[in-house]
Amino acid sequence: MPKKRWSKGGIIKSLLPTYPHSCRLLRKNPYGTLICLLVLLWATMVSVDLVEGRDNDEDAVNWAYQEALDDGFYFGTQENARIYDLPFSYTFRSIENDDWGLELKFPITIGLYNIESEKEHIDINLLAVVPGIEFQFPVRNNWILIPVGHLGLGKDTSGVNLTYIYSVGIKSHVLFGWDKLCFTFGNALRNKGYFTGGGGPDDNFSTFDTGLDMRFPLGFRMFGKDGYLSIYGINYYFFDKTVVIDSERNPIEVNNQWEIGMTVSTIPKWKIWFFEIERIGLGYRFGNNFNAVRLVFGMPF
Numbered sequence: 001m002p003k004k005r006w007s008k009g010g011i012i013k014s015l016l017p018t019y020p021h022s023c024r025l026l027r028k029n030p031y032g033t034l035i036c037l038l039v040l041l042w043a044t045m046v047s048v049d050l051v052e053g054r055d056n057d058e059d060a061v062n063w064a065y066q067e068a069l070d071d072g073f074y075f076g077t078q079e080n081a082r083i084y085d086l087p088f089s090y091t092f093r094s095i096e097n098d099d100w101g102l103e104l105k106f107p108i109t110i111g112l113y114n115i116e117s118e119k120e121h122i123d124i125n126l127l128a129v130v131p132g133i134e135f136q137f138p139v140r141n142n143w144i145l146i147p148v149g150h151l152g153l154g155k156d157t158s159g160v161n162l163t164y165i166y167s168v169g170i171k172s173h174v175l176f177g178w179d180k181l182c183f184t185f186g187n188a189l190r191n192k193g194y195f196t197g198g199g200g201p202d203d204n205f206s207t208f209d210t211g212l213d214m215r216f217p218l219g220f221r222m223f224g225k226d227g228y229l230s231i232y233g234i235n236y237y238f239f240d241k242t243v244v245i246d247s248e249r250n251p252i253e254v255n256n257q258w259e260i261g262m263t264v265s266t267i268p269k270w271k272i273w274f275f276e277i278e279r280i281g282l283g284y285r286f287g288n289n290f291n292a293v294r295l296v297f298g299m300p301f
Helices: 010-018 030-049 063-068
Strands: 023-025 072-076 081-086 088-093 101-105 108-116 121-129 132-140 143-156 163-178 181-196 202-222 225-245 252-267 270-272 275-277 280-286 292-297
Touching (some): 063 121, 252 292
Parallel strands (some): 023 088
Antiparallel strands (some): 072 292, 108 121, 270 275, 280 292
16 A cells, blocks of 8 residues: 655645745755854854943843744834844755654844833843754644754843753644635644843743634735735733833733734745745734734744
8 A cells, every 4th residue: 555645635735835934945055054054153243242231131121032932023012122033944854745844943033122211221132043943743634743942042232141042842733724725723832931141030931822824825926926815813822921021111021912914925935045935924913011013934823
């Protein structure tokens, strides 16, 4: 009896061309790998050159929350906060071609915070490089389990100690279709945290995320490729209240947040230089007085 390959299923076959990553290097491209290594080197060097902040700001921002944000660029609508999460990854095994997938991820996160009030002035810049590994295992023809783990370093311009950031968890994506609509239902259970050398600040928290993405054809071509539009919604549940910004004027704690948005994509995928762009779009994250506009790259969850 011939071996059944899960990726050849009708629903999976239609969804996988835009599943599930972000700015991915073209597989087995040595030039792309070199580019990313140079970017990592630049990120390490630039952490020393960021504008100097205040010494008492080092525990004002939650490192783990910043790293917990999904791929993309975030712009705070209330506080002057900007977070840039550059979602680089490299494919060792493609879930589109193999029975299971393996991705090496090396996101670079830059956080810029400038919060002023009569009582305080928080001016701090953060940079983190938190490499990780992600496995993709098919459980059924339309169900994928994704164990993930990250461990890396961060540096802020107001302190002398390095911050160690970690995250471990498991994600689940269920893919199904109806007529011309393709759906991805996702969950993620993750534990995240950080600690600082020299007995500095630390934190640890767990989250449970739930998302639904609906993708359908636009009916016209974009850049010579078939165009698709996706509409998505995500709930982020924190098991305990988590301090995001420890500000005397307006301390922000979160325990339940939402995000809605849309993305566009093409089949085949966009290819820019040595990178594949899976999707690009716009989202809005809100809840617990911490709202942000998100520029989305790739699958939103």
